[in-house]
Amino acid sequence: MTTHDPTYPPPRRLKPWTTVERGLAKVGISGRMLVLAAPVLWLLVFFLVPLAVVFGISLATKQFGRPPYSPLLTTEEGTVQLTLHLSNYIRLFTDNLYVAAYLSSIRIAAISTILTLIIGYPMAYAIARAPDKWRNILLMLVVLPFFTSFLLRVYALTGFMRGNGVINQFLGLFGIEPLVMMQTDFAVYVGIVYTYLPFMILPLYTTLVKLDVSLFEASADLGARPLRTFLSVTLPLSMPGVIAGSMLVFIPAIGEFVIPSLLGGPSTLMIGRVLWDEFFTNTNWPRAAAVAMAMLVVVVVPIMLLQRAQSSVVEK
Amino acid sequence: MGRGWFLPIAAALGFSFLYAPIVSLVIFSFNESSLVTVWSGFSTKWYAALFNDPQLLGAAWLSLQIAAVSASIALVLGTLAAIALVRFRRFRGRTLFSGMVSAPLVMPDVITGLSLLLLFVAMESLLGWPQGRGMLTIVIAHATFCTAYVCVVVQSRLSDFDRSLEEAAMDLGASPVRTFFDVTLPIIAPALVSGWLLGFTLSLDDLVIASFVSGPGSSTLPMVIFSKVRLGVSPDVNALATIIIGIVALGVLAATIIQLRSKPKKPA
Numbered sequence: 001m002t003t004h005d006p007t008y009p010p011p012r013r014l015k016p017w018t019t020v021e022r023g024l025a026k027v028g029i030s031g032r033m034l035v036l037a038a039p040v041l042w043l044l045v046f047f048l049v050p051l052a053v054v055f056g057i058s059l060a061t062k063q064f065g066r067p068p069y070s071p072l073l074t075t076e077e078g079t080v081q082l083t084l085h086l087s088n089y090i091r092l093f094t095d096n097l098y099v100a101a102y103l104s105s106i107r108i109a110a111i112s113t114i115l116t117l118i119i120g121y122p123m124a125y126a127i128a129r130a131p132d133k134w135r136n137i138l139l140m141l142v143v144l145p146f147f148t149s150f151l152l153r154v155y156a157l158t159g160f161m162r163g164n165g166v167i168n169q170f171l172g173l174f175g176i177e178p179l180v181m182m183q184t185d186f187a188v189y190v191g192i193v194y195t196y197l198p199f200m201i202l203p204l205y206t207t208l209v210k211l212d213v214s215l216f217e218a219s220a221d222l223g224a225r226p227l228r229t230f231l232s233v234t235l236p237l238s239m240p241g242v243i244a245g246s247m248l249v250f251i252p253a254i255g256e257f258v259i260p261s262l263l264g265g266p267s268t269l270m271i272g273r274v275l276w277d278e279f280f281t282n283t284n285w286p287r288a289a290a291v292a293m294a295m296l297v298v299v300v301v302p303i304m305l306l307q308r309a310q311s312s313v314v315e316k
Numbered sequence: 317m318g319r320g321w322f323l324p325i326a327a328a329l330g331f332s333f334l335y336a337p338i339v340s341l342v343i344f345s346f347n348e349s350s351l352v353t354v355w356s357g358f359s360t361k362w363y364a365a366l367f368n369d370p371q372l373l374g375a376a377w378l379s380l381q382i383a384a385v386s387a388s389i390a391l392v393l394g395t396l397a398a399i400a401l402v403r404f405r406r407f408r409g410r411t412l413f414s415g416m417v418s419a420p421l422v423m424p425d426v427i428t429g430l431s432l433l434l435l436f437v438a439m440e441s442l443l444g445w446p447q448g449r450g451m452l453t454i455v456i457a458h459a460t461f462c463t464a465y466v467c468v469v470v471q472s473r474l475s476d477f478d479r480s481l482e483e484a485a486m487d488l489g490a491s492p493v494r495t496f497f498d499v500t501l502p503i504i505a506p507a508l509v510s511g512w513l514l515g516f517t518l519s520l521d522d523l524v525i526a527s528f529v530s531g532p533g534s535s536t537l538p539m540v541i542f543s544k545v546r547l548g549v550s551p552d553v554n555a556l557a558t559i560i561i562g563i564v565a566l567g568v569l570a571a572t573i574i575q576l577r578s579k580p581k582k583p584a
Contacts, residue, residue, distance in 0.1 A: 255424020
């Protein structure tokens, strides 16, 4: 029998979990390690290693068989031989198709990003300045299309812009000749703006809503016109949101496959489409891998910009 | 503050741009004519056609299963990753870890798809696993990118919550695990629900990654839709889209209401 002093809490029965934790601590495994183990292992195996595999296979050559690429390591008379081919990368630089596809992807992504910014900024600003009870509803209206199937939204646009689509029928009411919109670069811009608009609006909104209204008042009191206030106060202060939103549109747009293949024409050259054809149509896996590595190089700088912008959006 | 007419008009135009194509798609799903853009009378026959298409129904069922499983895996992994990033200030490899967690958010789909496929092929020839490609490989691929999204959602909830509650529980003698299940989990539950829903819809939506990592006989719903749409506009896809949009709209509405209700009242 034990008696215990009422001023101390009664001795606790060790819960099973506590016992497990203490046992693990004895072998040098902390709770932190247990929390980290699963996500770290998963992401290493299914995110980082795959990128290394892509790099490896980009140094192989196409061959017939399964898998359809030459092995990097071969054993010949007991010695292990490593065979690396640079031919895929050399082709990327010498074949005009690839160079043109990269340049045109960057151009299309950049133009669409600027258009998205021009359309998204006033919307984000309007939501940030809207009365409280409206704000959540408007935000939900922005998020709703984002949750709605991407593929189906692109499909909805095809019905809208076709030769006998809604826009042209509407124009026809005024006797205007039907416009050719589908299968042009213009349709691709519209497609990217349409599907990525929420990605632009949300980070812009996050920075704009935190801006101190008294700054605008001060600027107006000092005699600045609204446009001047916008250019010298609002815009500079919302730069982190502008960068984050732009990168969130620009990066995925570069590798876009669905939009150019459903809305673009045969002359719309984008690198995501080239990679897809290289893989599925030509079954040239090593070439597709080299295209992917080069695409990664193109998006690495924007990704780093995005990370910096995002951390300053969050900190403020 | 009088901002004049510019902002409201810009916002109204922007929202009509976002919604007009969807609204017209819904309207034309009830069109009798098979010419998608010429109205010839109200009909629900395209909906009936949908439910008599075994290929479409099979693909829809497969997609729903994949979405549920991968969202659940991502929920666990993403929550653990978020806890590590918010609660563990410093640990070795933190920069690499946070990079690995957030990179899938912006990684172009074609790269993710290709890299996972090449991994699966290499693993199969080295380890004999996974055998062939199909539902399992799609689930792994989807769980990986959904983890990133779950992590972002849970992270934001974890970073704006009152840590004194956890400290109080620990001071009262609860172990970290107990504290997590009794205090932390109930508080972040709304974020977990929205993270899971986000993962579910993203998985349901993915065409590109699934096309790379799926095998023969395991075509997901977006893959079937894409092959139909590529051949031209078909009215039964309009009907299918209307059903999906309806379900998603209800889901987002419900999630918004849950989030608004559970938000702690700000002091005035």
